[in-house]
Amino acid sequence: MGKILVTGATGNVGRHVVSQLAEAGLEVRALVRDPARARLPVEMAQGDLNAAETLEPALEDVESVFLLWPSVTAAGADEVIAAIAKHARRVVYLSANVADEPVTHYHEIEQLIRHSGLGWTFLRPGGxxxxxxxxxxxxxxxxxxxxxxxxxxxxxHEKDIAAVAVHVLTSAGHNGATYILTxxxxxxxxxxxxxxxxxxxxxxxxxxxxxxxxxxxxxxxxxxxxxxxxxxxxxxxxxxxxxPVTDTVRRLLGRPALxxxxxxxxxxxxxx
CATH class of the missing domain: 3.40.50.720 (NAD(P)-binding Rossmann-like Domain)
Structure with missing residues (x-):
């Protein structure tokens, strides 16, 4: 399995994605703004999703990306996803379960990913x-x-979101899937x-x-x-x-959600 780049690596979900991948002995790289302050137990690359030009070094030799978008608008997402598509084969995007809302940046980014040529999986947690x-x-x-x-x-629980992300990143059969998580x-x-x-x-x-x-x-x-x-x-x-309550966590992980x-x-x- 190739290297996995984790964005949002110091946040509530991303930190657990990093630690769970590392505990599984997988090659993981964390994208962070300031490696000196991040204090993560994995390889770190300095970069910022708000500045697509900073991502090239972080994406070198990367096969899969866990994408957590840092803004409430999709501004700049097209450049970031294009950069990811130049290097990686697949992306797992932490979206949101906002199906009843008007078009949001979540929808816009999902559409950009769908048309990028990348293999993709969308995780749509509720609250x-x-x-x-x-x-x-x-x-x-x-x-x-x-x-x-x-x-x-x-x-x-953010640990469950991370566990599902890790499962999807490290197993087959999830391309083109959208998972609603509760x-x-x-x-x-x-x-x-x-x-x-x-x-x-x-x-x-x-x-x-x-x-x-x-x-x-x-x-x-x-x-x-x-x-x-x-x-x-x-x-x-x-x-x-x-x-609503879904059983997605149980179906994917083989245990009840926390x-x-x-x-x-x-x-x-x-x-x-």
């Missing part, structure tokens, strides 16, 4: 359990004030807060926030009205139509 780290400050205070407490989601259960946002509190050893209560108030708060934090409206619309929809409670135990220190 990331790691996104609940955004509540850490409130959880330490004992109250999470947020909208749509009854929005029910099937959040996935956790094994549905929990409301209020239930998620309770589970995190139990794992962190503190009592935490949910306080429902009016969406209008949340909109102003999220705009101040995120600065992108389209992203804010999309998030609020998604949470609102999950109140009456919970995020529960949100397991994720909370793994991250208890982040909320303490």
């Amino acid at each position: 990331f359990a790691a996104n609940t780290l955004g509540w850490a400050g409130q959880i330490r205070q004992g109250v999470v004030r947020w909208p749509y407490g009854q929005a029910s989601r099937s959040l996935i 956790g094994p259960e549905q929990l409301t946002q209020a239930e998620q807060v309770r589970v995190i509190g139990e794992a962190a050893g503190r009592e935490v209560r949910w306080e429902e926030q009016p969406p209008e108030e949340a909109r102003d708060q999220l705009m101040a934090a995120w600065g992108d009205p389209t992203f804010v409206e999309s998030a609020l619309r998604t949470w609102d929809g999950f109140v009456t139509s919970p995020e 529960t949100f409670r397991q994720w909370a135990r793994d991250h208890a220190a982040d909320f303490s």
Whole structure:
């Protein structure tokens, strides 16, 4: 098996992809902006997906690429994918399960990959359990004030996303496949807060926030009205139509997906 290049190698998912590939004894190279700060146990190449011209050295002798796009737009993705296609044979792209949304950068990048000549597999996770780290400050205070407490989601552990990526990168039969990835259960946002509190050893209560108030708060934090409206619309929809649960992780890995409670135990220190 040829060398695998991992982008987003210092992030929540990418770091696990790197470590799992390394533990399997495979040739892996991590694309990082600053090798001195990355501290990864594999070969590192300096480069930036926002600057396609920096990728040539990183792509030398690479057969497969794990692609995690770093931006909320597809600007520059055509050049990056063209550079990958010059060197590699296949790409595993960490997309998102946004089928009901208008055209997004995820869709645009998928289309670029489809027409690149590369073999491809798309991973489309739903909600990331790691996104609940955004509540850490409130959880330490004992109250999470947020909208749509009854929005029910099937959040996935980043370790499972990484494990599926590694499986796809290292086994045959996945070219042209799209995999929708979720956790094994549905929990409301209020239930998620309770589970995190139990794992962190503190009592935490949910306080429902009016969406209008949340909109102003999220705009101040995120600065992108389209992203804010999309998030609020998604949470609102999950109140009456919970995020589905898929068995993709079990089918591909031969074991159940990790529960949100397991994720909370793994991250208890982040909320303490």
